[in-house]
Structure formats: C-alpha cells, structure tokens
Amino acid sequence: xxxxSDTSLSxxxxxxxxxxxxxxxxxxLGPFIPLLIQSFAFRWAWPDLLPGTWWLxxxxxxxxxxxxxxxxSPYSRVWExxxxxxxxxxxxxxxxxxxxxxxxxxxxxxxxxGKSAFEFFLSLPLIVPEAAIGIxxxxxxxxxxxxxxxxxxxxxxxxxxxxxxxxxxxxxxxGLGRDFEEQAMILGASxxxxxxxxxxxxxxxxxxAGALFTFLVSTNIFLLTxxxxxxxxxxxxxLLFSKIAGGTLDASAAxxxxxxxxxxxxxxxxxxxxxxxxxxxxGFGN
Amino acid sequence: MTQxxxxxxxxxxxxxVAIENIDLEIASGELVALLGPSGCGKTTTLRMIAGxxxxxxxxxxxxxxxxxxxxxxxxxxxxxxxxxxxxPHMTVEKNVAFGPSVRGVPRAELAARLDEILDVVQxxxxxxxxxxxxxxxxMQRVAIxxxxxxxxxxxxxxxxxxxxxxxxxxxxxxxxRDLQQRFGITTIFVTxxxxxxxxxxxxxxxxxxxxxAQYDTPDRLYRQPASLDVADFMGASNIVPGLLTSDDxxxxxxxxxxxxxxxxxxxxxxxxxxxxxxxxxxxTEQPATGGVPGKIVARDFFGASVxxxxxxxxxxxxxxxxxxxxVDVGAPVWLDIAPERVWLLRN
Numbered sequence: 001x002x003x004x005s006d007t008s009l010s011x012x013x014x015x016x017x018x019x020x021x022x023x024x025x026x027x028x029l030g031p032f033i034p035l036l037i038q039s040f041a042f043r044w045a046w047p048d049l050l051p052g053t054w055w056l057x058x059x060x061x062x063x064x065x066x067x068x069x070x071x072x073s074p075y076s077r078v079w080e081x082x083x084x085x086x087x088x089x090x091x092x093x094x095x096x097x098x099x100x101x102x103x104x105x106x107x108x109x110x111x112x113x114g115k116s117a118f119e120f121f122l123s124l125p126l127i128v129p130e131a132a133i134g135i136x137x138x139x140x141x142x143x144x145x146x147x148x149x150x151x152x153x154x155x156x157x158x159x160x161x162x163x164x165x166x167x168x169x170x171x172x173x174x175g176l177g178r179d180f181e182e183q184a185m186i187l188g189a190s191x192x193x194x195x196x197x198x199x200x201x202x203x204x205x206x207x208x209a210g211a212l213f214t215f216l217v218s219t220n221i222f223l224l225t226x227x228x229x230x231x232x233x234x235x236x237x238x239l240l241f242s243k244i245a246g247g248t249l250d251a252s253a254a255x256x257x258x259x260x261x262x263x264x265x266x267x268x269x270x271x272x273x274x275x276x277x278x279x280x281x282x283g284f285g286n
Numbered sequence: 287m288t289q290x291x292x293x294x295x296x297x298x299x300x301x302x303v304a305i306e307n308i309d310l311e312i313a314s315g316e317l318v319a320l321l322g323p324s325g326c327g328k329t330t331t332l333r334m335i336a337g338x339x340x341x342x343x344x345x346x347x348x349x350x351x352x353x354x355x356x357x358x359x360x361x362x363x364x365x366x367x368x369x370x371x372x373x374p375h376m377t378v379e380k381n382v383a384f385g386p387s388v389r390g391v392p393r394a395e396l397a398a399r400l401d402e403i404l405d406v407v408q409x410x411x412x413x414x415x416x417x418x419x420x421x422x423x424x425m426q427r428v429a430i431x432x433x434x435x436x437x438x439x440x441x442x443x444x445x446x447x448x449x450x451x452x453x454x455x456x457x458x459x460x461x462x463r464d465l466q467q468r469f470g471i472t473t474i475f476v477t478x479x480x481x482x483x484x485x486x487x488x489x490x491x492x493x494x495x496x497x498x499a500q501y502d503t504p505d506r507l508y509r510q511p512a513s514l515d516v517a518d519f520m521g522a523s524n525i526v527p528g529l530l531t532s533d534d535x536x537x538x539x540x541x542x543x544x545x546x547x548x549x550x551x552x553x554x555x556x557x558x559x560x561x562x563x564x565x566x567x568x569x570t571e572q573p574a575t576g577g578v579p580g581k582i583v584a585r586d587f588f589g590a591s592v593x594x595x596x597x598x599x600x601x602x603x604x605x606x607x608x609x610x611x612x613v614d615v616g617a618p619v620w621l622d623i624a625p626e627r628v629w630l631l632r633n
C-alpha cells in the first residue's frame with residue numbers, strides 16, 4: 001500500500017522536482033557520509049578521496065574498527081559524556097517548559113504596556129554571540145561558585161533555549177481559545193484538572209515540538225558548556241571538540257560525532273510518531 | 287429550577303464601562319434572551335452570571351442568594367459556547383462525562399447518567415466519535431448534553447443558532463425549546479439576531495451600550511418597542527414623523543393615520559409613527575373610509591411572502607403580505623392599518 005502510493009507519487013514528479021529533492025537530501029545526509037567512511041577506515045591520508053586502507057583489510061590487527069574500538073572503550077569517556085549530555089538536556093527541557101508555559105500564556109492572551117518591547121528583547125540572547133555570554137557568565141559563576149557545576153551549566157543552557165521555547169509555546173497558546181479552559185471550569189474542574197485534562201493535552205503537539213527543540217539545542221551547545229564546565233563536566237560536544245581541536249578528523253572523532261547525533265535522532269523518531277498519533281486523537285484519554 | 291436576579295450590576299474594564307447598572311429578573315424555568323448589537327455588553331452579562339467575570343459592583347442572586355463572589359466551579363451553571371468548545375482530544379462520551387468525572391461522581395452513576403443524556407440528545411450511536419467527525423448540529427447537541435449532565439441550575443448559551451444552517455436552525459430551535467421545557471431549567475442565551483431571540487425566548491432583554499433598553503415578551507418588543515432604537519433594532523422599516531392632531535389621529539407625511547389613544551400621548555405631541563409592514567392592508571380599490579393612497583414602485587418576491595415598496599406622500603412605505611396574489615409594480619393602491627396596530631414613539 002505504502003510502496004504503491006510512493007511510486008504513484010514519484011511518477012508525478014518532474015525532473016526538476018526530483019533534482020531539488022536530491023539536492024536537499026544531499027545537504028541533509030551528505031555530512032554523515034565522510035563520518036561513516038572515516039569511522040570504518042584504518043588509514044585515510046590527505047589527499048585521497050577514500051581511505052587508503054580499510055579496517056576490513058586489517059581486521060587481523062584489530063577486532064573492531066579502530067574508531068568503534070576506542071569509542072566503546074571506557075578510555076574515551078563517551079558513556080560518561082552521553083549520560084551527562086542527556087541528563088542536562090532533560091533537566092534543561094523540563095525547567096524551560098516550567099518557565100515558558102506560564103510566560104507564553106501571558107504573552108498570547110494578555111495585553112500589557114511594553115509587550116512588544118518585551119517580545120523584541122526575548123530574542124536578544126540569540127543575537128549576542130555565545131562567546132560573549134559565556135565569558136561574562138564565567139566571571140559571575142566563578143564568583144558564585146557555580147563554575148564547573150551542573151547547576152551552572154543548566155542555567156547557562158536555559159539562556160539560548162528559553163527564547164525559542166517561549167516563541168513556540170506562544171504560537172501554540174494563541175491557537176488555543178480561552179473557551180476550552182472556561183468550559184472545563186464551568187463544568188466544575190479545578191485549576192489543576194483544567195491544566196492536566198484540557199490545556200496540556202491540547203497544547204501537547206506544540207509542547208512536544210518545543211521540548212524536542214530545546215533538548216536538541218541543549219545537547220548541541222558547545223561553547224557555554226566548555227566555558228562553564230571548566231573541563232570538569234564532559235558532554236558529547238566538548239568531548240568531540242577535544243578530539244578535533246588538533247585540526248584533523250580521525251577515526252575516533254568520527255565515531256564520537258556519530259554518537260553525538262544519536263540522542264537527537266532517537267528523540268526525533270519518538271516524537272514524530274507521538275505527534276502524528278496525537279493529531280488524530282488516537283490512544284488518548286483511555 | 288432557579289430564579290436569577292441581577293441587582294444594579296455594573297462592569298468596568300479599565301476605563302471602559304461594559305455594563306451600566308443593569309437590573310434583571312429571570313423567573314425560574316424561564317427562557318430569556320439577551321439581545322443587542324455586538325459590543326453592547328450582553329456577553330459580559332452572561333459571563334458574569336456564569337461566574338467567568340466578577341461584577342465591579344452590584345449583585346447577582348440565584349434564588350435570592352448572592353453568588354457574585356462564588357467561583358465559577360461552585361456556581362453549578364451550564365454554558366454552551368458559540369463554537370461549542372468541545373474538547374477535540376476526547377470522544378463524545380468523554381466530553382459528556384467530563385463534568386461528572388471531575389466532580390467525582392461514582393462510576394456506576396456516571397455511566398447511567400451518560401446513557402440517559404446521550405439518549406435524550408440522540409447521540410448514543412456517536413459516543414465513540416471525536417468532535418471533528420461530527421456535524422454542526424451534532425456538535426451542539428454534544429455541548430448541550432455535556433452541560434445538562436451536570437444538572438446545572440441555570441443554563442446559558444452563547445448565540446445558540448448562529449452557526450447552523452437554516453434547516454438545522456428550525457430543528458435545533460425545537461430541540462432546545464423541548465429540552466428546556468422538559469427539564470424546566472432556567473435558560474439565558476445571548477444573541478445579536480432579533481429573529482433568533484423571538485424564535486426561542488419567553489422574554490427578551492434588549493441591551494444597548496451597557497444599558498437595558500427594554501425587557502419584554504417577543505410580541506410586545508416587536509409590536510410595541512419602548513424606543514426608536516429598539517424599534518430600529520427589531521427591524522421596523524416604516525417609521526415616519528408626525529403630529530398628534532387629536533388623541534386618535536396623527537398627521538404625517540404619508541397622510542392622516544388613525545391611532546389608538548394612548549395615555550402617555552396627548553394632542554399636540556410630536557411623535558414617530560411606526561407601521562409594521564405586515565400589519566398594513568394593501569387594497570387595489572379605494573376603501574369606504576380611511577385608506578392612504580399610494581403607488582407601488584418595487585416588488586420583492588420571497589416565495590411564501592411578497593414585499594412591496596409603496597410611495598405614499600413624502601415617504602416610501604414597505605408592505606409585506608402572504609403571496610396569495612401579486613400586485614403589479616406601478617399599480618395605484620390604498621393602504622389601511624387598524625388603529626390598534628399603529629404604534630407611537632417619542633423622538
């Protein structure tokens with residue numbers, strides 16, 4: 001059924017449309033190709049287009065591809081970094097939601113003096129270079145004793161994520177009329193019941209999208225983590241940087257890079273299915 | 287069965303006065319419409335009765351008990367929103383069961399009440415559907431069922447017929463009327479449509495700019511409006527200025543019109559004379575007495591009824607009648623109207 005509709009769809013595409021699709025796919029998937037190749041290389045020297053020696057040819061010397069052997073070994077600290085990254089990402093997402101849900105509600109529904117100025121300043125953290133924020137924060141955090149701590153990193157991660165989240169949730173709240181919540185209240189629901197049974201389920205697609213985005217941004221922040229972690233807290237981006245800081249992408253760095261993408265990919269797949277099911281109202285409220 | 291009373295209720299948003307000292311008494315089991323143009327404060331009034339807004343001053347009483355400060359959850363009212371506000375992520379059944387389940391009604395009782403109410407609104411076959419899979423009329427019935435299952439003391443509706451097409455409108459009108467009489471529930475609804483108000487309500491409260499302009503039965507509102515504004519809003523087309531030459535005769539630009547004597551008017555008063563277009567008899571031959579001569583200048587045929595524009599003296603008078611006959615444009619005619627159907631208004 002699916003393949004049938006796929007073929008009927010592709011047969012209708014003009015060569016131009018196909019060309020653009022391939023270009024887009026190339027831009028999205030292209031960066032992964034050298035990484036994949038590198039992670040299975042044994043020797044890949046400049047200016048060869050492909051590795052001079054593949055791991056497969058040298059498998060007598062090494063049980064596993066070099067990259068994966070290193071990445072999966074405890075020396076690489078990949079496991080520690082993954083746990084840190086995911087944990088920080090999750091905590092940042094939850095705090096970000098807790099701050100942004102009420103804020104978005106106000107921004108979407110109320111009128112107050114200075115609202116447009118407020119909305120403008122919301123984006124400021126995205127305009128100011130991360131390095132500047134990082135250095136300034138580092139000074140303050142050292143003084144406060146937050147440098148090199150999880151709390152410090154989480155606070156820093158909230159800076160670039162809150163503007164995105166507020167914007168996303170404001171748009172979602174604008175689509176949700178007051179009627180539904182008022183109706184629930186008239187029917188006798190308490191504030192908490194309104195939030196749990198009506199508001200959150202109706203906002204869910206937007207909340208999931210915002211949370212996913214926040215998590216992905218948080219797991220990819222390098223500079224702030226690097227400055228404020230003081231090398232004591234290793235996350236996947238900082239680990240990767242320490243590998244490629246020398247200027248070469250060796251096999252183990254390629255392996256780490258692929259690992260870095262994993263949490264995001266897994267989350268994308270989960271939420272994609274989740275949002276789709278929500279849209280049709282299935283599997284809900286039973 | 288609850289009697290609702292508004293005592294000098296006033297509502298102010300910032301510097302804007304939405305409602306200015308409204309007094310309103312709604313008898314137990316009565317069906318009342320709040321009618322007015324958009325922005326007149328009728329919805330604010332409804333929201334205050336529901337408890338979604340607090341009056342700035344004055345009091346709202348249910349059966350003589352002041353509920354002005356009571357939170358909406360405890361007021362035990364029902365509200366059907368204009369766009370129904372059905373929870374899109376819940377089935378019909380879950381929507382209808384929402385009220386009792388958040389109030390902690392036991393499962394067995396809830397199931398029984400659910401079956402009963404779904405039967406009343408004839409939606410038992412649709413209980414597992416989602417709102418998006420229902421028609422407009424069905425959605426409204428779900429919204430009504432969801433409200434009635436909580437056994438509200440007062441039922442409120444915001445523009446109950448506005449979103450329905452003509453055929454469904456008649457059906458829903460009868461449905462709401464039947465239901466209201468069957469449960470004997472005090473019902474208040476808001477509308478900007480005078481036809482909708484007259485179709486449904488026992489009494490209609492006309493609100494202009496936050497003031498109660500008239501509170502009366504539909505027929506009195508239609509035939510005997512208290513002011514020019516009300517007459518205009520109720521769709522009166524023929525209002526001509528005139529002078530009372532005696533207690534029962536008005537001199538107007540149309541000609542002399544016989545009126546029923548009224549205590550509040552006396553000879554010499556300047557008045558506005560209202561002639562309801564369907565109360566006018568259109569005659570093709572001059573009657574023995576009375577009869578204002580005129581000439582038909584336009585005819586609009588609506589199937590069951592027909593409407594004529596008649597030039598009479600200085601004014602153009604609109605006459606409508608059942609389409610049993612059709613009088614040609616250009617034909618000379620005489621208009622007659624029973625004195626008791628003529629209504630006088632002050633300027």
